[in-house]
Amino acid sequence: MKSIITLPATSQALSFDGEPSDAELDAIELEIPLILAERDLLDVEIALLDRQVSELDAQRLRRHQRRVLAARRDLTNRTAARSGGAA
Structure with a gap:
């Protein structure tokens, strides 16, 4: 039988209160246009x-696919601009 070894809890694990951090909320806020575009495409x-x-349905589907691609492009460019690079 193998014994289970527990690792000591880190201070970060102890301080977790179940709420997202400010950095995580900022990342979600940045991704909102992509999330909404993907939701609309899924609908x-x-x-x-x-x-x-x-034919009308096909056009609608292509339009929403283009919106998702545009939102991904914009998110990539904003992320690269924040980190100092260019996409």
Whole structure:
């Protein structure tokens, strides 16, 4: 039988109160446009699961896919600008 060795708790683990830190909240705030674009794309994809896709539906799907790509591009550029690089 193997024994289980417990590691000493770090001060960071002891101070965790279950709430996100300010840095985590800032990161979420930065990602909100991408999160919303992905949510909207998912809504379109779900709506198209159980029906024949018309030309209008296909255009709607492509439009939301482009919005997700644009939001990802913008997020990447903002992140690179904050860290001093360029994407």
